[in-house]
Amino acid sequence: MKTKILNSRQLKEAGKLIKLGGLVVFPTETVYGIGANALNAKAIKKIFNVKGRPLDNPLIVHIANKNQIDLIAEVKKEKREIINNLVSRFWPGPLTMVLEKKDIVPTEVTAGLKTVAIRMPNSKIALGLIENAGVPIAAPSANISGKVSGTCFKHVFSDFNGKVEAIIRSKRCQIGLESSVIDLTTERPALLRPGGLAFEELRKELPDLILYNKKVEKAKSPGMKYRHYSPDAKIILFENRQEEIINYYLDLKKSGKRVKIVYPSKIKNFSRKLFHILRRYDQQNIDYILILAIDEKGIGLAVMDRLRRAAFKIIK
Numbered sequence: 098m099k100t101k102i103l104n105s106r107q108l109k110e111a112g113k114l115i116k117l118g119g120l121v122v123f124p125t126e127t128v129y130g131i132g133a134n135a136l137n138a139k140a141i142k143k144i145f146n147v148k149g150r151p152l153d154n155p156l157i158v159h160i161a162n163k164n165q166i167d168l169i170a171e172v173k174k175e176k177r178e179i180i181n182n183l184v185s186r187f188w189p190g191p192l193t194m195v196l197e198k199k200d201i202v203p204t205e206v207t208a209g210l211k212t213v214a215i216r217m218p219n220s221k222i223a224l225g226l227i228e229n230a231g232v233p234i235a236a237p238s239a240n241i242s243g244k245v246s247g248t249c250f251k252h253v254f255s256d257f258n259g260k261v262e263a264i265i266r267s268k269r270c271q272i273g274l275e276s277s278v279i280d281l282t283t284e285r286p287a288l289l290r291p292g293g294l295a296f297e298e299l300r301k302e303l304p305d306l307i308l309y310n311k312k313v314e315k316a317k318s319p320g321m322k323y324r325h326y327s328p329d330a331k332i333i334l335f336e337n338r339q340e341e342i343i344n345y346y347l348d349l350k351k352s353g354k355r356v357k358i359v360y361p362s363k364i365k366n367f368s369r370k371l372f373h374i375l376r377r378y379d380q381q382n383i384d385y386i387l388i389l390a391i392d393e394k395g396i397g398l399a400v401m402d403r404l405r406r407a408a409f410k411i412i413k
């Protein structure tokens with residue numbers, strides 16, 4: 098397939114491709130997404146094929162207007178106010194809400210679940226694309242399943258050129274990590290996936306929000322059970338005994354390995370660059386990446402979640 102490379106002035110064309118059942122890779126403020134018409138089951142199946150994504154891992158539906166919530170989700174009366182408050186405080190932005198789904202959403206999107214994940218991205222291009230398509234857009238992160246999410250044009254081009262109808266070219270994603278996913282269908286709201294919006298910020302609006310506990314309810318958010326974010330290089334994450342990083346480095350070097358050390362400094366900067374760094378080191382055929390753990394405050398919670406799931410070995 099010949100993939101069209103489009104820019105931010107060609108959203109009409111991109112929207113039309115979505116409407117016709119095609120796949121379009123597009124930027125958001127978190128990571129790039131690979132999108133299809135959320136109401137077209139056939140188009141959705143193509144996303145799973147192209148990504149090699151397990152069929153039991155549901156997609157996030159992206160909307161451009163808060164009225165589209167009621168098109169795809171059943172909002173219970175008692176939840177209306179909470180949802181409105183979250184929308185006005187955090188949307189457009191890196192917050193995904195899991196709500197009860199309506200029948201109009203094909204089961205392929207939600208992997209058979211009775212719930213649907215919804216997000217309004219804070220990106221002019223993404224919003225313009227959805228508006229031009231005239232339908233909500235289901236989109237997982239733009240990466241081959243199990244690999245690191247794409248955060249810049251170069252990386253999504255290398256994964257998807259020739260496999261999708263179009264890729265919209267833009268700058269590096271601002272946040273660089275995926276959205277925070279919260280479940281609002283349970284008695285107490287739960288954070289299913291930490292992401293670009295900090296747990297502490299969410300708590301200001303949802304004081305009873307709990308951190309989803311993997312051990313209690315396995316695979317509530319199916320994506321969380323898969324090994325993820327795994328670059329080809331082996332990540333060794335130093336949660337404790339951080340002083341040993343230098344010995345590891347020297348030993349690996351001595352045995353002829355290509356090794357990089359990552360010292361996270363400014364956390365905002367680091368979280369934005371993390372996926373980018375991992376992808377770049379893969380291109381350089383690095384064997385080992387040694388990384389120091391960071392505090393799980395603010396976006397640090399999401400960074401540590403991704404690092405632990407990407408790690409080949411964790412030093413505790």
Ligand code: TXA
Binds near residue numbers: 237320
């Ligand atoms: O920032 C983001 O969220 C990006 C951009 C493109 O918006 N998208 C993204 O999608 O990260 P994906 O597919 O890589 O991750 C979606 C996560 C998965 O962990 C999935 O299991 C979960 O959301 N999810 C989707 N629908 C769900 C549902 N109905 N209930 C629980 N979890 C759900």
Ligand code: MG
Binds near residue numbers: 237238246
């Ligand atoms: Mg993903």
